Each structure stands twice: as structure tokens, then as C-alpha cells.
Amino acid sequence: MSVVTRFAPSPTGYLHVGGARTALYSWLYAKSQGGEFVLRIEDTDIERSTEQAKQAILDGMQWLGLNWDKGPYLQTERFDRYKELIQQLLNEGKAYKCFMSAEELDKIREEQKLRGEKPRYPGTWRDRTDHPEGESFAVRFKNPLDGKVIINDHIRGKIEISNTELDDLIIQRSDGTPTYNFCVVVDDWDMGITHVVRGEDHINNTPRQINILEALGAPIPHYAHVSMILGDDGKKLSKRHGAVSVMQYRDDGFLPHAVLNYLVRLGWAHGDQEIFTLDEMIEHFSLDAIGQSASAFNTEKLIWLNQHYMKSLPVDEVSAHARWHFEEQNINLTDGPALEDVIAIQADRVKTLKEMAQISGYFYEDFANFEEKAAKKHLRPVARIPLETVNDKLQAIVDWNPENIQRAINQTADELDIGMGKVGMPLRVAVTGGGNSPSLDLTLNLIEKEKVAQRIAKALTFIANRENS
Ligand code: GLU
Numbered sequence: 001m002s003v004v005t006r007f008a009p010s011p012t013g014y015l016h017v018g019g020a021r022t023a024l025y026s027w028l029y030a031k032s033q034g035g036e037f038v039l040r041i042e043d044t045d046i047e048r049s050t051e052q053a054k055q056a057i058l059d060g061m062q063w064l065g066l067n068w069d070k071g072p073y074l075q076t077e078r079f080d081r082y083k084e085l086i087q088q089l090l091n092e093g094k095a096y097k098c099f100m101s102a103e104e105l106d107k108i109r110e111e112q113k114l115r116g117e118k119p120r121y122p123g124t125w126r127d128r129t130d131h132p133e134g135e136s137f138a139v140r141f142k143n144p145l146d147g148k149v150i151i152n153d154h155i156r157g158k159i160e161i162s163n164t165e166l167d168d169l170i171i172q173r174s175d176g177t178p179t180y181n182f183c184v185v186v187d188d189w190d191m192g193i194t195h196v197v198r199g200e201d202h203i204n205n206t207p208r209q210i211n212i213l214e215a216l217g218a219p220i221p222h223y224a225h226v227s228m229i230l231g232d233d234g235k236k237l238s239k240r241h242g243a244v245s246v247m248q249y250r251d252d253g254f255l256p257h258a259v260l261n262y263l264v265r266l267g268w269a270h271g272d273q274e275i276f277t278l279d280e281m282i283e284h285f286s287l288d289a290i291g292q293s294a295s296a297f298n299t300e301k302l303i304w305l306n307q308h309y310m311k312s313l314p315v316d317e318v319s320a321h322a323r324w325h326f327e328e329q330n331i332n333l334t335d336g337p338a339l340e341d342v343i344a345i346q347a348d349r350v351k352t353l354k355e356m357a358q359i360s361g362y363f364y365e366d367f368a369n370f371e372e373k374a375a376k377k378h379l380r381p382v383a384r385i386p387l388e389t390v391n392d393k394l395q396a397i398v399d400w401n402p403e404n405i406q407r408a409i410n411q412t413a414d415e416l417d418i419g420m421g422k423v424g425m426p427l428r429v430a431v432t433g434g435g436n437s438p439s440l441d442l443t444l445n446l447i448e449k450e451k452v453a454q455r456i457a458k459a460l461t462f463i464a465n466r467e468n469s
Helices: 017-032 051-064 075-091 102-114 180-190 205-216 246-251 256-265 278-284 299-312 315-328 339-349 353-359 372-378 381-395 402-416 420-432 440-445 449-468
Strands: 004-007 036-041 070-074 095-098 138-141 148-153 157-162 170-172 195-199 222-226
Touching: 004 017, 004 195, 017 036, 017 051, 017 195, 017 222, 017 246, 017 256, 017 278, 036 051, 051 246, 051 256, 070 075, 075 095, 075 138, 075 170, 075 180, 075 205, 138 205, 148 205, 148 222, 170 180, 180 205, 246 256, 256 278, 256 299, 299 339, 315 339, 315 353, 339 353, 372 420, 381 402, 381 420, 381 449, 402 420, 402 440, 420 440, 420 449
Parallel strands: 004 036, 036 070, 195 222
Antiparallel strands: 095 138, 138 170, 148 157
16 A cells, blocks of 8 residues: 655644644655655635635745645635535434534533533434424534544554544534534545644544544544644743744744754654754654654754754755845845855854855945944054055965965065964955954955955055044
8 A cells, every 4th residue: 555644734824843843754754655745735714724824834845845746735625525425424324413502502511511521512413303494503423422443643552532532523514614623534535645644732633533434434544643842941832932933944044954854853763863864864764763752842953953954965955045045135146256155165154044144245245334343453553554465465366266365365474574363354354344254265265356455445444544533
């Protein structure tokens, strides 16, 4: 049997990291088995579902590279199918019309609570045939009255639920719309889902869904209920902990591969390996190796992975993502060095691509002002002669390369008999605007010789103005 998994988010917000991890596990399992991965948008809650949220999910999945083989299916486009099967269950006596009003049901529930019982529908209309003419009704599923449902969960092991715990679930509301649990069941069946990987918050739905699947004569898929993600403080991960939306991680400058590697390890392990290529994830992944306990989110580790991948992924892959951040900072990349060359010398200096874009503007455009502190410290009258000297030597270079640039700097220090820093720091502030940059030979090499001259001239003017004031 070929494996088919699915990710079935409800489009009520963004794609959050918990959902993304579930999606990743489903995707990995399908890939590891040579199976298919289905994307299904569970938009039956019309009040809470939005087009924007649907798009946010698609964007998040695409950004992560979790491509789907089938879908995205929309539940709202499948209402006819749900209705057809509800009618079938009615015809077969496996479901029934319930005419109980909401008020009546509330009253019963209150009484049950007062008696210390669990509120449940008492099966009032299960066997009645005296249906009132023209009244609206809900359709309830006839849950088996005895026996038990057994789930052999891939993560949580064997779970048994007695049918006496379950009441007759509404599968069609009185307004005619099908309910959530019913749609999930029909979809899982129609889409040939063999393995349902989802959050543990759905574990209570599973026995009901299994009973409905059985009533329909559908095969029962395997289940794997993934535990929650907690924040670093041990509480359920929420906005309080910072970013929880996958796209926020993009905006903050993380590489999708770093996020995927981070998420896969959040609850799953393969020995003590921390770094995984996608192929390695696919090769080693198994549902049975997912841990049962909740996992705590650790931003430091995500940053560590991001730094690792900025340095180690093929530079064109990094640059594709970095480009977006430079554009976000309104940096025009057409006039300046190849972005790949900037990445090569900046990657180990930053935590994120956003930070990289923020500190790399000087490669592409002239800056308006020198950083105040750096200028105060390094663009002083004493720097004038070193700057003039190094500029002459730099401008005399025929072949603009790191070696020749370095030689010009060294010779300046030698000739003037001053330390390297007395040449290097003013030069760095002059050319980059601040006191932080990769080594000068590599930095200047990526900036045109003429631009270097212009910026040094500007620094000399700055020093002159300072002398005169
Ligand atoms: N739509 C559900 C959710 O977003 C998932 C349902 C399922 O995976 O069965 O939580």
C-alpha cells in the first residue's frame, strides 16, 4: 500500500511553527516512503476562515519548500460530497435526525452537570420516528453503544476509548452544513490518506472519526498525534514568546532550511545528529521515533542553525533568500558586487539574513553619514596623512584584488611607521561608514576603486571640517 499523508490546516490565522512542524513530519513521512503528500484547507468554519489566512498557509508552505503532490483541496468545495454521504448514513440507519432545540439541550446539560455527570446528548431522537413536519433538524451519527475504539498511535502507543464515553455526534447542523469531524473523515477516506499525522489536540476526535469511518466502510488510517511545542519558559508556545508565524521567521532573516532542520529536531531524533540535509531527514525519518513529550522552543538553537546554513549552504541558495532582505531594505543590488560575494564575506559575521542586509548597504550605495562614534574615534586629524597616503597607493593599483589592496595598506603603515590599525581603522570608517566590516582587503575588493577614492575624499573633508570647527 502506497503511503499518503496530509496536512489539513484551518485557515484562521498564519502558519504557525506547530503547524509547520506537523506539516514537515507528514511531508517527510510521505517522502521517506515514496508516497504522496496532500494539502487540504479545512475551511468549513466560514466565520473564522479567511482568504488571507489561506494564502498565508500556502505562502508558508512554499517558503519552507514543503511542496504538495495533491491539492490544495478546499472543504467548502466538497459540500455536495459530504451531503451525499450524510444522506447515505441516514438511509442506512447509521445516522438520524435530531429535532432537539438548543435550549432543550442546554437544559439537559445543566442538569447533567448538577448531577456531576459529563454533559452529553442522551440519544433522545436516536430511535424515534415521530418526526415533526417542517421543523429544522440536525443529523447525528449513531455512535456504537458498546465496545471500544482502539487507536495504535505511532507516537503515543495503544489508546483505548470505551464507546460509552462518546455520544452521538452532530454531523450536519440544523442549517444544513456538515460538521468538522465528518468532513475530516470523508476527506481522509476520499483522498486515500493512509497516515494521519496531526497535533495531539485532535486526539479526542480520533475515536469518533474511527467510528464514522467504520460506518462508511472506509479503511482506518494510521494515526500519529504529535505533542505540543512549548516556549522557552515551559508554557504553551504563543505570541508572547516572540515569533510563532513561519513567515515571521522569514521576515526575521532565517533560512527555510534552518527552520526545517530546527523543527525536525523539535520532537524527533536520529541519534545525536543535529544537522540534517533534506535528503538525510527524508532518509532517517520515521514516525515511531517522534517523542511523546512536549518540546520547548529554543531560539538560540535556531539562530545557531541559521548561522550554520548561511555559511554552508550553496551560496546561490543563500543569495536567493538574502536578495529578498536587501530589497526589503531598499538596497539596489544592480550597482555593486555580486550578492554571492558579499555573502561569502559577511555570512559568519551575522545571525540572520536581515542583519546581513542591514550591515551590507555600503557595498551597493554611498552612505549619507559616518557612524557617529566610529567617526569620532577614527576620523581625527591624525588620520589625515595615513588616509591620503593609503589612497594614493590604492589608486595606483592596476589589478584591484585583495592581495594588492592589502599590500597598499601594509606599505602605508610601514612608510609612516605607524601601527596597522592607524591606517586600517580610518580607512574602514571612510569606506564602510562604520567600525565593523570584514577584513579590509576583502571588503575593498568588492567596492570599486573609484568609489573607494570618493569615500576617502569625503572622510578627508569630514576631518578637515572637524579641524576647522
Ligand atoms: N484542521 C485541523 C487544524 O487545523 C487539523 C485537522 C486534522 O489534522 O485532522 O487543527
